[in-house]
Every structure is written in structure tokens, then in C-alpha cells.
Amino acid sequence: MKPFSTLFLVLFGLAWAAPAGTVIRNQAAATVEGQVYLSNPVETIVQAICVPVVSPSGTPSSPAQRVVAPAGGTVYLPYRLQNAGNASFDFALSWAQAGGSSFSPSAVRFYLDVNQNGQRDPGEPPVNGLSLAAGQTVWLLLEVTLPNPASGDLFLSPIAACGSAQDSDNYAHIQVGSGPALQLSKTATPAKLAPGEETTFNLVLRNAGDQTAPGPVVLTDRLDTPEMSGLAYVAGSALAARGQLEYTADGTTWTASEPASVRGVRLVLPKLEAGEEARLSFRVRAVSATPGVRTNRAQASGAGGPAWSEATLELVGRYVHYLGPYGNPRALPGGEGSADDRQTARVVAGQPYCFAHTLENAGNVEDLYTLQASGLPARAIGSFQSLDGSPLPDPLPVAALARWDFRYCLRVDTVLAGFTIELSATSVTTGQANRTQDRVLAVLDPAGLLLGKSVSPSGLVVAGTLLTYTLRIENALGDLSGVRVVDRLDPALEFVSASNGGSFDPAGQQVEWDLESIPSGSTLTLTLQVRVRPGTPDDTLILNRFGLTSALTPNPLHSNTVQNRVLTTQLLLQKSVDHPKASYGNRLTYRLEVANPSTADLAVRLVDTPPQGTQYVAGSARLYPAGGGCAGSGEGLEPAWKEGQLVWQGITLKAKERRCLSYQLRVLPGAPQELLNTAQAFGATGAGTALASAKSQALVQLEPGIFAPRGTLVGRVFWDVDRDGRYTQGLDLPLPGARVILGNGWQVLTDAEGRYAFRDLEPGVWTVMLDPASAPFHPLPHPEAMGEGYRHRVEVQGLTASDFPLQAPQGHITPTRSTVLEFGPLRLEKRLIPLPQGYRVVLRLEAREPLSDLTVTDPLAEGGEKVFHFPRLEGEQVLTYDVDQGVLTDPQARWRYP
Structure with missing residues (x-):
């Protein structure tokens, strides 16, 4: 990217060269999702500037012209006036003499030198002022009449002025006396050149004195000065009617034969008679260079000299530019609008794709260009970028004969058919545009490229475990070239091996596969083996996925993420009870000892399922400090009762720590013979990983004694005609033969009165069920009913009754x-x-x-x-x-x- 100062200088140069009143307008543009957004415009108005230029230039100590004339005589001094400003101006003509002059002239007049021959010809008018258009040049004759008597020297300069601007350093030396006086004039025709065009320099050397100038008299024109940059001598173009033509290739040595590279031309004369002229002409060609005014200065040396003369010409700008594919801005061989000016590609929805381009400034002037794109569909965005991805300046400055490589990047978020984007580069100076096309053949569905990953073993692993990753690539997207697969390894992993030539990059801690291609419709499977580093802390989460890039998918596509958690062991749980045997009413003290052998802190939840026929003693649960076993007073930690279980939460167990929890259960009447108590511990790491111990149980045998009560469960199955829930003799109808099943598997059939009975039951809660297949009518609501009513939950204590009233048909039910x-x-x-x-x-x-x-x-x-x-x-x-x-x-x- 060019610096800002370069852009400023370009704008300044454009403003200086533009005519007065020209408005230079600059506005930035940005394209977002197919929409063009413009900044506020900045406008610059070019002001009128007057620049008078008189030549040849000279000073009293180094005059441009020298003339010898007798007292009372008249001399003519040729000059050229140019309006180098950017508008038409009126120029006033005057003269001045230097302080070292011996006398003043009798008269000074200005004439137009119409035929540019350096002499006053009939019909050429006198002038005191001129109106010149911008860039216009005229030739003047300064007529100076000397007084009589007069002697000595006169140093005189013409002055051209417009407003406060003037050019007054154009001194000539006029000497009173006799002798030779060399006078030189020079012109360039034409005075404006574009690159590749030619102009002719014409030099006229005149002896303006009254005596012969003996030889040698040398007229020299150097072409290698900085003021002649961009101009080259045309081979064989030098002509002279008399004298000897000589050339130099190095600026020092002169020869009569023309070298391959000419850096100067000169004409050598044996003498020049009074009033005699000698002429020299040659051509130069404008090569590509910075536009502007060029000055060619010639010098005549010898008796009556030296004398100087200048010719100015203007190199005008050539504005030509080309926009095309990368490295071929001219789209050769077809050129603008041909197939060579078009790039094609298939892109993937949601993936960026960049077309590379080159803009060439084939002119000889640095220029600014605005870049635009058209034809972008909806749900697509595009932008101009440098090759490194940075944004381009707008407008874009490009030096003369230089190129600028850039790219146009787009992203389409939906699957589409093909479309064409036309890019244009427009010159800020000329408004001319050059175009190229980017053709998207199709926008493909990224689902056609499936990336899957699996790991074996999965889940929890211990340090040192060998993990095998399987990378699966299913390509239904199209032929992929330049495929690169990268699998970045977690710091907790160390590389072991990779299939298909995969290599490990230690600097990036990643495994890389560089694949030449993956054909469309194929499936590729890669494997990678790694090992969990020894000493990896518990609760370390190992995540892994792989990414794929290709020429079609420059942004990485990623697979699913697989994970492993490092844990060396699970929780340990031990349960005990203080008495192996108990009777009704006894209190049993249970102890749960839980240990965390891992290196990660855990949050522990304890769940205990009390046996049937027991009841938790409120306030009895105590949690003891770590390392102290179950000794001491401990701190109270009441459980929550959830679905028949005692639950303790929020117990913190640090790495390698062991803690004890104790609590009491009371044995209730009706408790079963065996009191089997089951507990389980659940742990969670700080990252949320859950662990569970194996179940731990404690068994207590019940000794009920000789007075232990036994229970009997009786009931009746009947059609409840009056729907009051009770059996009414003579109204309700019993259902004989109905099957009734007890929770322990016992079953009976109702007798002729619909009655059933289960005897010698342990006191407690029992479940009794009526077999729906033996009862053709739906049960009525009942306080002990569960679900649809075929099942009752009954608290059996001694003699307990539980009837099954059934829904009877409307009216009195009697078998006909x-x-x-x-x-x-x-x-x-x-x-x-x-x-x-x-x-x-x-x-x-x-x-x-x-x-x-x-x-x-x-x-x-x-x-x-x-x-x-x-x-x-x-x-x-x-x-x-x-x-x-x-x-x-x-x-x-x-x-x-x-």
C-alpha cells in the first residue's frame, strides 16, 4: 500500500495541471452485502495561477546573449515568452538595465517575431503587452537603439509581468565597438509531445557583429541534462548545411561518427563571417516519463561568444490502464472482453473465495483509480483487498508504468446457480474504465463435505492411556485439490503415530496431512495415535477435532469435537451398622465412609435407601472432619427426603481425602425379617464430570420376639349398585371367582359371596391387586386405589380389610x-x-x-x-x-x- 503522502502529492499534481476553475471531487466507496456505501464528498477548486516564462535566461555576470554594435547603432535581441499558468492572462512588457551598465539606450521597443527568425521583418507589429492563453508561447524581438556618442557595456533584460508575478532575469550584454558577436536562437516544433511522439530542435547561430568570428566556432547541444529527462535522440536525425557534425556518447569524447547512444550533438565551424548564419537541426522522441515542461539549452562558443539559447517543450500525460486476471492485466492474447479476461471458479456456500487481479498503469503519469463490482447476488458480500487481506485505499494510486496486485473476495451464504461479477477500474483523471469478469459457476452446499471424528477409548481415561483418533472425510462436494488436514493436539497429549504420511509439527503441537487431492464421491479415513501424558492431573478435559482446507474451501472446515476426561479412580464407599440384630423399637446407627483417591476435588452427594419398616431419627445425622474417621462430635447435616431416599448434598471432598457420615434409623412394628440398607455416593468434579461408587449395603436381622403381631388382609369384590363404596347386603351383588393377587405373589379366588383373605402377613404396607381379566367392570374410586383402581396400597396391621367395589350396569343387574x-x-x-x-x-x-x-x-x-x-x-x-x-x-x- 502506498503511503498517504504519495496520495496527497498525486492530488496536488493533478490540481496544478488542471485548468483554473476545475473541481476535483474525491469520495470513498465501500461494498457491504452487495450494497455500495459512499462517504461524504471532498471537493477542491483549482485557482488561476499566472506564471510568465521568458527565455533565454541570463544574469549580468552570465548573460544569455552578447551583441557588439557601434555607437548610435541598433541591435536586435530575440526572446520567447510563454504563459506557463493555468488560465489566460494579460502580460505587460518592460525592460531594465543592470547597475553595472556604462550607458543607457536611446530607445527600446518590443516586436512580435512572427516567423521566428530572430530578425525584424516588414509587417511585424510592435507590442507593449500581450494576452496569452494558458500554455501559449510567442517570439519577441527586443530592438535596442544605442546613443551616440556611447562607449562601454550595457546589460539589459526584458521583463514580462502579470499581476505580482514577473520574469526579469533575462540579461543580454551589448558592447559598443566593433568585432564579432555570436547570437543564438533555438525553437522546438511541435512544442507539445505525448509519449512516443517526436519534435525537431532548430538552432540558428548568427554573427551579429561587424567582424568575422575566426574559428573554431562551436555550437553545442547537450541531451543528458536533468532538464531533458524523458527525451531521447532520434538516430540519424542531425542535419547541418555547413561545418562538421560531431557526437558524444559519454559527455566527454566527441567523434564525427554517430554512436549507438547519443548524449550530445555539436556543430564545429571554421569561421563565421559578420552577419552570417549557421543552422543545426535534430529530432528527439518522448519516451514514457513524468509529464511537465522540458528545457533544452544550447551554447555557442568562440570569438564573439559565448551565447546561449533555450527551447522549451511540454511532455503531456498519457493515461492508459488495464485490469485483468492476476499477472495478465491486458488479458492477452484475447484482450479486453475476451475469454482471457474472465476467471471462473466453483465456490462453497458460507466459504470465502478470492479472485486475484492485476491493475496496470501503462501511462506515464501516476493516476488514481476507483474499483467497483456489479452483479453480486442477494445474500452475498464482496470486498476489494490487498493480497495480504488488508483493505485497499480508495481511490487506489498506481505509479506510472507500475502494477498493483489485489484480490476481490466474496462469500455467498446460500446455495445458488452461477452468476457473473463485473469488476471495473476507472481513472479519476480521465473517467475511462477498463473491465474484467469473475464468473462463479455454482455455489455448492458445504454439507457435501462431511468431516467426522471418533476416539477409542472414549469417556474417562487414566494418564498414560493410548488414544486412537479416526478421521473420516466423505467428499460429495466435488474434486478437492490442495487439501490440507490439521489436527491440533491438546497439551495433555503426546504424538505417537499417524497414517497416510501425516507428520507432527512440535512447534504448533499439531499433526498435518498434505494431500494432493480428494476425488468427488470418495471417502478417506485417517488414523492418529496419541498418548495421555503421564502425570496429567485428574479432571483434565481433553478436546480434539480436526480442520480441513483446500483450494475450494480456503477457510477451515471442522469436524465434530470428541472428548476424554482424565480420572485415575472412582469414589470409594463403605457402609456399616452398629448392631447386626435388632428388635422392634431399636435404634440402628449407620456409618457411611466415603474416600476420594483421585487428585481432583469433588462435590459429593450421598443417597441412602432405608429398609421397609424403619424410620429416620430426625437430628441424628452427623458429618465428621476429614481424617478423623467417625470419631468426635461432628457437625449436624440433615438429609432431604426424596422418593423414599435420604439425600445429603454439598459434601466437599478434597483430593486424597476421606470423610464419615453417621445417622440413625428406628425399627418400626411390622418391619421385615431382614433389614437391607443400600447407599450410593455420587461425585462431581469442578468441571462437572460425574462419578459414582459401587453400591454399599448393610444387613440387620430382625428378632421380633414372641409378641410380634401378625396381620390378616380380607376384602370383598362386588358390583356396587348404589355406588356408596360399601357392600350392602341384598342390594349389591358379589362377584365370585374374581382373582386377587398379593404383592408377594400369593393369589386367591373370591368365594360365592365375593370374599377373599390373606393370612399370617408381616405388618406393614402391602400391595393387593384385582386381576382385570376376572372382573368385567371398571373399579369405582377407592381411598387405597392406585392408578385405574385395580391396585390398592394397604397398611396391614392386625385384621385389615380392603374391598374392590365395581361399577355396576345401570338398573338392577340380574342374569336372565x-x-x-x-x-x-x-x-x-x-x-x-x-x-x-x-x-x-x-x-x-x-x-x-x-x-x-x-x-x-x-x-x-x-x-x-x-x-x-x-x-x-x-x-x-x-x-x-x-x-x-x-x-x-x-x-x-x-x-x-x-
Whole structure:
């Protein structure tokens, strides 16, 4: 990037060269998501500047011209006046003589030298002032009349002025007397050149004295001065009618033969008679260089000299620029608008892609260029950047004959078909633009490139474990070239090996694969083995993923992240009770000792499941300090009761620390013979990693004694006609043959009055269930009911009752007819029960031994039959279905003996 000072100088140079009143406007532009945003404009108005230039220049000590004339004579001094300003101006003409002059002239007049021959010709008008356009040049003759008598020397200079600006250092030496006087004039035609064009210098050497100038008289024109930069001699162009032409290649040695490189031309004359002229001409060509005024000064030496003369010409700017692909701004061989001026690529949605370009300033002037892009679709952003990614200045300054490489980067966030972006570079000076195109053939879905990673073993590991990472690359995106896979290792890992030529970079702690390509539709699997460094602290989390870049995906795509946690061991838990045997009412003291053998601090949660028939003694839990076992007073730590468990939370266990928790349970009446108590410890590290110990149990045998009470559970299953929840004799109907099951697996059938009984039960909470298959109606609400009501939770103490009232049909339920089929081990009873609409058929099957392939067929009154099939029937089964007619038909049954 060019410094700011360079940009300022370019703007200043443009302003100086521009005509007065020109407005130079500068405005920055930025493209964001396809939208162009402009800064506030800055405008500069070029002011009119007057610059008079008179030549040849000279001082009293080093005059440009020398003339010898008799007293009372008249001499003519040729001069040239140029308006070097940027607007038209009126110039006033005057003269002045130096203080060392011996006399003053009798008269001084200015004439226009129309034919530029350095002599006054008829018809050439006198002038006192001139109006010249910007850059215009005129030739003047200064006519000086000497007084009579006069002797000595006169040093006189013409003056051209416009406003406060003037040029007055143009002295000539006029000597009264006789002798030779060399006078030199020089012109350049044309006076303006563009690079590659030529101009002719014409030199006229005149003896303005009244005597012959003896030889040698030498007219020299040097071409290697700084004032002649950008101009080159045209070979073979030097011409002279008389005298000897000579050349120099080094500025010192002169020869009559023309060298390959000419740095100066001179004409050598044997003499120059009074009033005689000698002419020399040659051509120069403008090569690419900085525009501006060039001055060529020639010198005549010999008797009557020296004499000087200057010719000025202007090198004008050549503004040409090209924009094209990187390294080929002219898009050769096709050129502007051809296929060589177009770049193509496939890009991936969400991935940046950069097209590289080169801007060439083929002119001879440093210029500024504005860069623009058009054709960017929605949901896409683009920007101009330097090759290193930094933003470009706007406008962009480029030196003459220089190039600037940059890139246009875009990102499209959605899958699209192809589109074309046209880039243009426009000259701030001329407004001319040069264009190139970037063609996106397609925007591809990044899901076509799947990166997956797995680790074995996974989860918790110990220091020193060998881990195997598997890297899987599935490419359905397209052919990938320049593929680079990088897997950065966690500091807790040390490299062991890698497949497919993968190499380890210790400086970056990463494993690298440089792959030439991955073809479309292929799958590549890489493996990497590492080891967890010995001494890695517990609770260290090891994360790993890999990234992939390619020519199509310059920004890395990453795989999923796999992780391992370093932990050397789990929690240790030990549980004990103070008495192995107990009776009702006893207090049992339990102790939980938990140890943390790892090197990480843990937050511990203890969970204890008390046995059935026990109750926690409030205020009995104590937590003891680390290292002291279960001795001492400890501090109170009450548990929370959650879903039948005692839970202690927030216990801090530092690395290698052991602590003890004690608490008491009371044995309640009805407790089972064996009191099995189970506890578990859960730990969590500071990073949230959870650990759990194996379960620890404590067993106590119950000695209930001779007065230990036993329990009996009785109840009735019945249709509750009045829906009051109680059995009413003569109104409610008992359900005989219903199956009732106890939580320990015991089961009974209700008798003819719907009653059941379970005897000799341990006091406590029991679960009793009515088999839904044996009860054709839904249970009514009951205080002990669980779920749908078929299950009751009953506290058994002594004689305890729990009935199952069932939902009865509307109206009084009476079987209109029943029939019984008994054959061998099978008994089949059929009842017909009226409903508010229709009838319900109830079939009750009882098999006293297993029956295979049993089929029951029940004819229907309206025609057809109901068929029930059992691959194997053992015990009881109740079947129901509804019919419209109250006609009782006789069912049939058949089965197969093995």
C-alpha cells in the first residue's frame, strides 16, 4: 500500500495541471452485502495561477546573449515568452538595465517575431503587452537603439509581468565597438509531445557583429541534462548545411561518427563571417516519463561568444490502464472482453473465495483509480483487498508504468446457480474504465463435505492411556485439490503415530496431512495415535477435532469435537451398622465412609435407601472432619427426603481425602425379617464430570420376639349398585371367582359371596391387586386405589380389610338365564346380563389342567357365532361381549390333548 503522502502529492499534481476553475471531487466507496456505501464528498477548486516564462535566461555576470554594435547603432535581441499558468492572462512588457551598465539606450521597443527568425521583418507589429492563453508561447524581438556618442557595456533584460508575478532575469550584454558577436536562437516544433511522439530542435547561430568570428566556432547541444529527462535522440536525425557534425556518447569524447547512444550533438565551424548564419537541426522522441515542461539549452562558443539559447517543450500525460486476471492485466492474447479476461471458479456456500487481479498503469503519469463490482447476488458480500487481506485505499494510486496486485473476495451464504461479477477500474483523471469478469459457476452446499471424528477409548481415561483418533472425510462436494488436514493436539497429549504420511509439527503441537487431492464421491479415513501424558492431573478435559482446507474451501472446515476426561479412580464407599440384630423399637446407627483417591476435588452427594419398616431419627445425622474417621462430635447435616431416599448434598471432598457420615434409623412394628440398607455416593468434579461408587449395603436381622403381631388382609369384590363404596347386603351383588393377587405373589379366588383373605402377613404396607381379566367392570374410586383402581396400597396391621367395589350396569343387574357346560377338566359357565340397551354375555372358563388348542364357539341368536381360540389355557379366563337380543344359546368347546 502506498503511503498517504504519495496520495496527497498525486492530488496536488493533478490540481496544478488542471485548468483554473476545475473541481476535483474525491469520495470513498465501500461494498457491504452487495450494497455500495459512499462517504461524504471532498471537493477542491483549482485557482488561476499566472506564471510568465521568458527565455533565454541570463544574469549580468552570465548573460544569455552578447551583441557588439557601434555607437548610435541598433541591435536586435530575440526572446520567447510563454504563459506557463493555468488560465489566460494579460502580460505587460518592460525592460531594465543592470547597475553595472556604462550607458543607457536611446530607445527600446518590443516586436512580435512572427516567423521566428530572430530578425525584424516588414509587417511585424510592435507590442507593449500581450494576452496569452494558458500554455501559449510567442517570439519577441527586443530592438535596442544605442546613443551616440556611447562607449562601454550595457546589460539589459526584458521583463514580462502579470499581476505580482514577473520574469526579469533575462540579461543580454551589448558592447559598443566593433568585432564579432555570436547570437543564438533555438525553437522546438511541435512544442507539445505525448509519449512516443517526436519534435525537431532548430538552432540558428548568427554573427551579429561587424567582424568575422575566426574559428573554431562551436555550437553545442547537450541531451543528458536533468532538464531533458524523458527525451531521447532520434538516430540519424542531425542535419547541418555547413561545418562538421560531431557526437558524444559519454559527455566527454566527441567523434564525427554517430554512436549507438547519443548524449550530445555539436556543430564545429571554421569561421563565421559578420552577419552570417549557421543552422543545426535534430529530432528527439518522448519516451514514457513524468509529464511537465522540458528545457533544452544550447551554447555557442568562440570569438564573439559565448551565447546561449533555450527551447522549451511540454511532455503531456498519457493515461492508459488495464485490469485483468492476476499477472495478465491486458488479458492477452484475447484482450479486453475476451475469454482471457474472465476467471471462473466453483465456490462453497458460507466459504470465502478470492479472485486475484492485476491493475496496470501503462501511462506515464501516476493516476488514481476507483474499483467497483456489479452483479453480486442477494445474500452475498464482496470486498476489494490487498493480497495480504488488508483493505485497499480508495481511490487506489498506481505509479506510472507500475502494477498493483489485489484480490476481490466474496462469500455467498446460500446455495445458488452461477452468476457473473463485473469488476471495473476507472481513472479519476480521465473517467475511462477498463473491465474484467469473475464468473462463479455454482455455489455448492458445504454439507457435501462431511468431516467426522471418533476416539477409542472414549469417556474417562487414566494418564498414560493410548488414544486412537479416526478421521473420516466423505467428499460429495466435488474434486478437492490442495487439501490440507490439521489436527491440533491438546497439551495433555503426546504424538505417537499417524497414517497416510501425516507428520507432527512440535512447534504448533499439531499433526498435518498434505494431500494432493480428494476425488468427488470418495471417502478417506485417517488414523492418529496419541498418548495421555503421564502425570496429567485428574479432571483434565481433553478436546480434539480436526480442520480441513483446500483450494475450494480456503477457510477451515471442522469436524465434530470428541472428548476424554482424565480420572485415575472412582469414589470409594463403605457402609456399616452398629448392631447386626435388632428388635422392634431399636435404634440402628449407620456409618457411611466415603474416600476420594483421585487428585481432583469433588462435590459429593450421598443417597441412602432405608429398609421397609424403619424410620429416620430426625437430628441424628452427623458429618465428621476429614481424617478423623467417625470419631468426635461432628457437625449436624440433615438429609432431604426424596422418593423414599435420604439425600445429603454439598459434601466437599478434597483430593486424597476421606470423610464419615453417621445417622440413625428406628425399627418400626411390622418391619421385615431382614433389614437391607443400600447407599450410593455420587461425585462431581469442578468441571462437572460425574462419578459414582459401587453400591454399599448393610444387613440387620430382625428378632421380633414372641409378641410380634401378625396381620390378616380380607376384602370383598362386588358390583356396587348404589355406588356408596360399601357392600350392602341384598342390594349389591358379589362377584365370585374374581382373582386377587398379593404383592408377594400369593393369589386367591373370591368365594360365592365375593370374599377373599390373606393370612399370617408381616405388618406393614402391602400391595393387593384385582386381576382385570376376572372382573368385567371398571373399579369405582377407592381411598387405597392406585392408578385405574385395580391396585390398592394397604397398611396391614392386625385384621385389615380392603374391598374392590365395581361399577355396576345401570338398573338392577340380574342374569336372565345361565347355562353351564362341564366336560372333563373344563367348566364353562355362560350368563346373559341385561343392559340399558342390549345384553352382555359373560363366559367364565375354568381349566383344572392345561388344555392345548382350545376353541370355544358361542352361537348368536341373529345368526353367526363368536369364536375364541386359546393355544393353551390353564386356570380361569372370563370373556365378555354385547348382543342385541336376550336369547341364551349353548356354547361349544373342543381342545386337543398332546
